[in-house]
Amino acid sequence: MSNYFFEVLRSGINTTFQDKGRFHMQHLGVTPGGSMDLESFSIANALVGNTSDEGVLEFAYQGPLLKLIKGRTKIAITGNVLFQIIKSNQETIKGECNRTYTLDEGDQIDILATRQSAYGYMALEGGFDIKFFCKSVSTLSRAQIGPNEGKKIKISDKIKIRINSKNKKNFSTKISKKNKSTIRVLKGPQFDYFAKESQKDFFSKEYKISNLTDRMGMRLEGLTIKNTVSTNIRSEGITKGAIQVPADGQPIVLLTDYPTIGGYPKIANVISADYHFLAQKIPGEKISFQNVELQEAEQLYKEHLNNISEIIKNIKEIN
């Protein structure tokens, strides 16, 4: 255990430790969880020289205010985030995403808000000093699984840092801003349960993201989808990004912390290449769905991964 740590002066709305997720446990009822936006997660780690197995802090809407009490560290913030660094002499530095900053003892990092997006990430060089549970540091707060006793970060918590940074060099990369309102999907296993006109509507009409949205699911509002077969099916295993339609005809997209099994018919499933776009949508935004075939989805995912590799390759030292 190291002696270097931050103190939490403000927790933010939903601040948790996350990594890629916890696998091989869905048959025991443990959802994989992990970072909502895996692209921003990987880039944050890469900027500070970590592998993408390292845990980061994920925050939603309003982030935390952290004071570095002991040690020196290098951080990177990704997503679309408004933040500032308050030096111990009260000088403030306006923060830029996708680059690193060195924090000295007494400095504060004030993560004010995510902009037109839901989630942001903070990684630090060498990683956080947190406990693994079943090979992952992802927090599943509903089931109290993961580091920090499975709880969200709260005021006065101590956040331990594994190493004291020696390297003063800073790095940055460029990410072209993307925002997609068309989310590509594959037809779901019960696509045929829905009326022909509803199938057409689903791929042509807009849906609004409702306030009832969290890490587990996203409720959408739009034209009612009519079911002509049955509004219940035998409970079956769930896949991330499944779009289920309960009896009220309003779709729910199951997100990263999805329940492991469920019994509503699924009209579609978000493709992996577009999942992070959807996860970053905020209540009130409008989206529409476009149907693609499996091979295309697989190809798009390859391109998505290549794109992330390109961003990581372009990490350069700041002069």
Place this chain on the structure above:
Amino acid sequence: MIKKLSNIGDCGVVCDFGEEVNREINTRVIKLFHHVKKEVLKGNLNGILNYTPSYNKLIINFDLEKINSSKIIDFLKSVDFSKLNFSQNSKKWTIPVCYDFEMDLGNVSRTLKMNKDEIINIHLNTDFFVYMVGFVPGHPFMGDLRSKLFLNRLKTPRVKIPAGSVGIVEKFCNIYPYESPGGWNIIGRTPTKLFNVQNESSPCLLSPGDLVKFQSISKKEFEKLFNE
């Protein structure tokens, strides 16, 4: 054996064993589940992340960077079901239950026109089979109750049910691992932890395919076991 194989999203495959819910079909699902799990642990199926059995289906989730659904479907088509063993992977458990913590036995007794002891006796004498575990960590769906005990869900689900509550609906019995809302008919409570984060090597008590029998305990024994 598998009626239909199809993709679900671009990183999932569904093995569908047919529409019925019975032990025979579910046993096939669980045989395949154990087989896939073993192959993954042996390192023969790189990229598989999860294998989730339910009553009549097995869903396999994978990392699209490493493998794709056509490769998994090819593997599943090559499985020889006659060579899969079931019994060596199935554990037997006795779970203590205190019926003094019931919430619905009075209503159940009136609905079924049976006295409470008779209901408890049937429950105690049932050899339960774990069809699946899920929704939340450690939550088992067990069957089969005799048709004499078949009940519907509560018309209005409760907002709060204590952890360890034992509920029945239709031919199924469940145990709530966490305090949560729920609509099952609660007939007792167990002090046994179904999911224990302190036990990292084996946090979940029950696995799909396990066998469970209940054992009646007094309130005093409940308190003692609960505080252990």
